[in-house]
Amino acid sequence: MKKFNWPLMSNNITQNDKEILIKFIKSSDKFTNGEKVKQFEKKWSQWLGVKYSTFVNSGASANLVSLKILSELEKNKSEVIVPAFTWSSDVVSIINSGFKPIFVDINLKNLALDEESVKKKINKKTAAIFLTHAMGFVGLSKNFLNYINKKKIFLIEDTCESHGINLNGKKGGTLGQISNFSFYYAHHMSTIEGGMICTNSKEIDSLAKMKRGHGLLRDSQNQKLINNVKSAYKDLNSDFIFFTEGFNVRNTELSAVIGIEQLKRLDANIRSRNKNHELFLKHLRKDIFFTDFDLKGSSNYALHLILKKKNKNLFKKIILALKSNSIEYRIGSAGGGNQLRQPYLKSIKKKYNLKNFTNTEHMHFYSLYVGNYPDLERNKIIKLCKVMDKINL
Numbered sequence: 001m002k003k004f005n006w007p008l009m010s011n012n013i014t015q016n017d018k019e020i021l022i023k024f025i026k027s028s029d030k031f032t033n034g035e036k037v038k039q040f041e042k043k044w045s046q047w048l049g050v051k052y053s054t055f056v057n058s059g060a061s062a063n064l065v066s067l068k069i070l071s072e073l074e075k076n077k078s079e080v081i082v083p084a085f086t087w088s089s090d091v092v093s094i095i096n097s098g099f100k101p102i103f104v105d106i107n108l109k110n111l112a113l114d115e116e117s118v119k120k121k122i123n124k125k126t127a128a129i130f131l132t133h134a135m136g137f138v139g140l141s142k143n144f145l146n147y148i149n150k151k152k153i154f155l156i157e158d159t160c161e162s163h164g165i166n167l168n169g170k171k172g173g174t175l176g177q178i179s180n181f182s183f184y185y186a187h188h189m190s191t192i193e194g195g196m197i198c199t200n201s202k203e204i205d206s207l208a209k210m211k212r213g214h215g216l217l218r219d220s221q222n223q224k225l226i227n228n229v230k231s232a233y234k235d236l237n238s239d240f241i242f243f244t245e246g247f248n249v250r251n252t253e254l255s256a257v258i259g260i261e262q263l264k265r266l267d268a269n270i271r272s273r274n275k276n277h278e279l280f281l282k283h284l285r286k287d288i289f290f291t292d293f294d295l296k297g298s299s300n301y302a303l304h305l306i307l308k309k310k311n312k313n314l315f316k317k318i319i320l321a322l323k324s325n326s327i328e329y330r331i332g333s334a335g336g337g338n339q340l341r342q343p344y345l346k347s348i349k350k351k352y353n354l355k356n357f358t359n360t361e362h363m364h365f366y367s368l369y370v371g372n373y374p375d376l377e378r379n380k381i382i383k384l385c386k387v388m389d390k391i392n393l
């Protein structure tokens with residue numbers, strides 16, 4: 001694997017994490033979903049400000065379980081509104097749960113769905129808005145949240161790459177009915193692989209806990225439900241009542257041990273990432289790059305180089321400069337840009353005119369990001385900006 005002078009992520013699993021994990025392995029003989037998972041879920045819920053959390057093996061699993069839950073709660077509705085600029089698992093989970101994805105464009109200011117476009121797509125068939133808080137920006141305004149609450153529209157927040165954002169002091173991941181997080185390696189905190197489903201609803205939480213573990217009733221952590229169902233299904237062995245369609249997307253005690261450690265430094269890490277981002281925006285040339293982000297409440301994920309205007313030659317020069325300075329980058333931002341251009345959506349793409357996705361298309365062709373992580377050196381950020389200064393138009 002190529003070693004970069006500036007990789008997308010560095011040192012996310014620390015020496016201390018490893019030592020704590022080794023100690024746990026030596027002193028324990030239960031490693032699958034158990035007490036440590038419960039502890040991590042409780043601490044995560046406290047940090048986020050929700051009643052319930054379910055630890056799963058990835059953000060993609062969190063997406064899938066959430067949409068499967070939606071399909072049980074909103075049986076008579078068929079559409080889910082989603083931005084074209086998101087991760088594939090958001091769209092795939094919509095399709096796999098029997099819904100039709102309704103794509104909308106994004107805003108460049110926060111890289112999230114365009115609120116006016118969403119308003120136009122809401123109708124009687126709308127089961128939910130599946131919002132992505134992209135790249136550490138807050139993905140919706142207070143007005144829009146009020147609007148969808150008034151209309152009683154189900155909101156699922158994908159906060160997989162935006163841990164710690166807040167809308168007027170209320171954390172992202174607490175604004176809708178369900179939220180999802182990822183703890184994959186490059187995210188704000190990591191359990192190596194991992195994800196979380198969060199909610200304030202006991203009903204949703206019970207469904208999440210069961211769907212995580214094969215749909216088993218005994219995994220629901222809901223004694224009232226267990227008692228009711230047991231007495232209604234006297235012909236079944238009460239240990240093996242598969243109450244809802246489920247999967248096995250459990251995580252392990254080992255990942256939970258890392259998660260508990262990582263959570264202790266999450267806030268400090270978010271502050272460092274935000275400081276790096278501020279420094280980057282201060283020094284980045286404004287003649288060619290878009291820097292007019294809405295930073296209020298953000299929790300930066302990565303440093304963006306988004307061209308203000310379409311210019312293929314200039315974009316090529318930027319890529320060459322990154323390559324020659326051994327800086328890792330991702331074109332099209334997280335998710336590879338416009339989902340509608342991906343082969344898995346080729347039949348759906350036909351129904352859309354990509355010209356109506358101006359900002360998603362711009363991100364697809366004229367944006368990239370480089371990594372931001374807590375111990376990224378200031379001088380590297382300043383050097384990158386100087387390298388960009390030297391690029392001739």
Ligand SMILES: Cc1ncc(COP(=O)(O)O)c(C=O)c1O
Binds near residue numbers: 057158
């Ligand atoms: C917005 C978003 N949703 C979902 C996921 C999937 O998370 P995971 O990689 O943990 O499956 C990602 C992954 O980075 C993501 O960025």
